[in-house]
Amino acid sequence: MTDRKYSLGIDIGGTNTVFGLIDSCGHIIKKNSILTNSNKAPELLFKNIFNKIKLWETELNLQNFIKDIGVGVPNGDYFTGMVINPPNLGKGWDDLNLVSLIKSFKNIPVTITNDANAAALGEKSYGVAKSMNDVVVITLGTGLGSGIIVNNNLVYGYDGFAGELGHLVIEPDGRDCGCGRKGCLEMYVSAKGLDYTVQEYRKEYQDNKFLQSIKSQTIDGKLLDIAFDNGEKIVKDIYKYTGNMLGLGLAQIAKILSPEAFVFYGGLSNAKHRILDFAKDSMNANRSKYQKNKIKILLSDLPDGEAGILGASCLNSFNQ
């Protein structure tokens, strides 16, 4: 019955919530993934999490073994502890004081941030960005999220809303975005954006056998990757278009921040070099001759789902 003190890192997603016990060196002692069920009351999710932790207490034969809790959650506000209008979460999550809610379960230090910031902190603390002071971590999931590290610190901006890279406008008068604007980066570079592109190509190339063979609205990325590897030209075109659009966005970000690297993770990043090589070419083509080929394009090397809980576990101790 030693009092070992771990951090509890929680990464709340639209579908699943991952949580884990993490020691001060970034070792994941215990980890679990449960359904978020975000249409039910948020209390329920935390009831399930803390029930699981009681089981861990018995298994590990430890008491009071959690020293603090860090949470990555869509639209989580580091400064206020609130969650406001989170994409992909149910109504019960809007205008929610998440820090208070969690403290009602366990009254220890609790810090929240948005999910992309948590992942960025994970990459910075334990991943491919470990030695980097200036790096931008981009999540290519349903949407496009990002966490920015500058001078070794997360960038929150004045109000906690820095890093909205998915809403950089890369094509004025382009595709309508849910934010009310047109031509936002995530309308081209994300699972959602890729779906849109495939639909457009399908309309334009009605005779293309491969495209007509895809029936579902939501595109299976793995299917496209295999087709790309098999030399399917239309998929190469689609990935090139997607990579070009990403590169336009990266060039804009690079002009503002000049980071050492862009690090990618999330579902669409599984396409790897198939999209990112085009993105790199496009980024470099859109920079001045003095600035070409300077910035690394990297893939996360952390196991799936770990960047978020590792980063969340650092939130209470990370220097801000």
Add this chain to the structure above:
Amino acid sequence: MTDRKYSLGIDIGGTNTVFGLIDSCGHIIKKNSILTNSNKAPELLFKNIFNKIKLWETELNLQNFIKDIGVGVPNGDYFTGMVINPPNLGKGWDDLNLVSLIKSFKNIPVTITNDANAAALGEKSYGVAKSMNDVVVITLGTGLGSGIIVNNNLVYGYDGFAGELGHLVIEPDGRDCGCGRKGCLEMYVSAKGLDYTVQEYRKEYQDNKFLQSIKSQTIDGKLLDIAFDNGEKIVKDIYKYTGNMLGLGLAQIAKILSPEAFVFYGGLSNAKHRILDFAKDSMNANRSKYQKNKIKILLSDLPDGEAGILGASCLNSFNQ
């Protein structure tokens, strides 16, 4: 003959170089402005500066009264002490180890940065951005320069080239820029950009009396301001266009950094509300409904030419 220790702040511009002795509270003890004469050897400029300082030594009856030197210079690299390919300076300034050169005159700590960063540091230390941790300072001169403060620190990026806001692309396939790209912000919002716009309007509105009355290639901003105040519609249109383009750029920057304020200084900022009100409207129109009307648009309140030397004087002591 007391040993009072001041910082020497130097702000090198294409035409003039301003330098001053500054105490640790930001009081300017002595100040002077001389021609940069950048087509002559850089040594000559510093010979003139240090000759003047010898006179100050006598006037103030002090010895060894400079503890360190900070310099703001176009394309000055904070990390290497080099000046590389600086716009508006002569060939002798390209590939120049400026720190070594200055140390050959006076072997005390010397730090350089680019001119826009120095001005940002001046605003942050002694100007309108004094209480701000997250602020973007934009110089509207011949071009458009910027210095970015995030988490209370200047943003250099990995290689010292962060803050190239003048080269954000706001109109793909727009005006050709010297950087090799098209549609860069400074091709619309700067003295150069305004010239371009006036020429375009002059071609389009060949019967417009006011436009035809402007004969010179380089536009007199004061003349336009007066015409604007007198209700000259074509000038209002030109300023609205310029402000709209600026607002597009500000909205992009805001999505990445979410600063407390944008602070403007430099020649074109003398147009004040005449351009900046349009810019504010355009910025807000290009943000999501949750992010409108949050960011302040401010004018520098430091006397002309002082932001640069004040900021430069802080370079050796500012926490980085």
